[in-house]
Amino acid sequence: DAGVIQSPRHEVTEMGQEVTLRCKPISGHDYLFWYRQTMMRGLELLIYFNNNVPIDDSGMPEDRFSAKMPNASFSTLKIQPSEPRDSAVYFCASSSVNEAFFGQGTRLTVV
Amino acid sequence: RKEVEQDPGPFNVPEGATVAFNCTYSNSASQSFFWYRQDCRKEPKLLMSVYSSGNEDGRFTAQLNRASQYISLLIRDSKLSDSATYLCVVRFNQAGTALIFGKGTTLSVSS
Numbered sequence: 001d002a003g004v005i006q007s008p009r010h011e012v013t014e015m016g017q018e019v020t021l022r023c024k025p026i027s028g029h030d031y032l033f034w035y036r037q038t039m040m041r042g043l044e045l046l047i048y049f050n051n052n053v054p055i056d057d058s059g060m061p062e063d064r065f066s067a068k069m070p071n072a073s074f075s076t077l078k079i080q081p082s083e084p085r086d087s088a089v090y091f092c093a094s095s096s097v098n099e100a101f102f103g104q105g106t107r108l109t110v111v
Numbered sequence: 112r113k114e115v116e117q118d119p120g121p122f123n124v125p126e127g128a129t130v131a132f133n134c135t136y137s138n139s140a141s142q143s144f145f146w147y148r149q150d151c152r153k154e155p156k157l158l159m160s161v162y163s164s165g166n167e168d169g170r171f172t173a174q175l176n177r178a179s180q181y182i183s184l185l186i187r188d189s190k191l192s193d194s195a196t197y198l199c200v201v202r203f204n205q206a207g208t209a210l211i212f213g214k215g216t217t218l219s220v221s222s
Contacts, residue, residue, distance in 0.1 A: 033209060042214030043155070043198065056209060091154060093210075098143055098202070100210050102154035 006092050006103035013110055018080040021106045024073055025094030033100065034067055034077050035091040043091070049075065082110045114138060117199050117213035124220055128189045132216045134182045134199030143202040144175055146184050148195045149215065155198055158184075189220045 005024040013019055025032045033048040047057040052069045060067070064083070069075040079086055087109050093100040117134045124130050136144075144161035159166065161173040161182050172185040182199055199213040 031209075035212070043212040045209055045211065048209045095210070098160065099145070099157050102156070104154050 004092055004094050004101050004103035006090075006106050008106060009104060010107045011109070013082055013108070015083055015110055016081040017110075018078065019082045019086075019108060019110075021077040021079075021090050021092075021108070023075045023077070023092030023103060025075070025092070026101055027073065029094035029096050029101075030072075031095045031100070032069060032075050033091075033093040033095070034075070035093065036088045037091060037105075038088045046077070079108075082108075084110045086110050114211050115199055115201050115213040117216050119214060119216060121217040121219055124189055124218070126189055126191060126220055126222050128220075129185065129187045130189060130218060131186075132184045132197055132199075132218075134184075134213055136180050136182070136199075136201045136211075138201070138203060139177075139180060140203050141180075141201045144173075144182050145200040145202075145210075146171075146173055146182075147198040147200055147212070149198055150195050155212075158197070186218075189218075191220050191222060194218055194220045 007022045030051050034046040035043050037043045046059045047067045049069045067077045089105045089107050091102050091105045093102045114137050122130055146158040147155040148158040149155040159168050159173050161175045163175055165174040170187045174183045196215040196217045198215045201211050
């Protein structure tokens with residue numbers, strides 16, 4: 001297995017634009033997590049899914065953020081409209097029972 | 112009170128030193144515990160799980176104190192390559208629960 005795959009690796013966009021981040025989890029993992037990491041706040045859990053169903057989205061900052069998992073092999077995190085304060089590294093991770101494996105992250109810069 | 116708290120450091124130690132990190136968690140129902148390592152501009156990766164009886168992996172020893180709700184990581188004979196951020200991770204083992212990360216402790220080992 002190639003591990004958790006995220007795309008794009010880097011994204012630079014202008015304020016107000018829509019941004020879509022993508023994630024392909026490891027096959028067979030039934031949990032998928034979206035995290036955001038900044039120097040100030042560390043690694044924050046945004047939302048996670050269990051068997052494609054959103055379980056807890058209390059970490060989603062506001063209505064501008066939305067996440068979907070239409071099937072077991074794909075998830076998206078969308079920001080619309082984007083703002084400069086959304087600039088961060090966004091990680092997707094998947095797990096089965098215990099250990100979580102992370103993708104390489106998407107470094108988002110909103111200018 | 113935050114769910115998982117760590118001393119951010121940085122811890123600056125010479126090669127060969129022994130260094131210990133502590134982490135406290137707020138939810139007494141927490142069941143699974145881990146230490147992750149994150150290198151600069153990389154994704155977090157599992158370093159080791161933490162078991163109730165304590166466990167050792169080479170130069171690394173992890174311990175859990177449920178009564179006081181803290182986890183520790185001891186690194187003996189530090190190497191330059193140990194320089195990284197160490198993340199304390201807690202999971203509540205009820206059905207459908209997520210991994211919660213501390214902000215991490217930064218270690219810098221110098222020659």
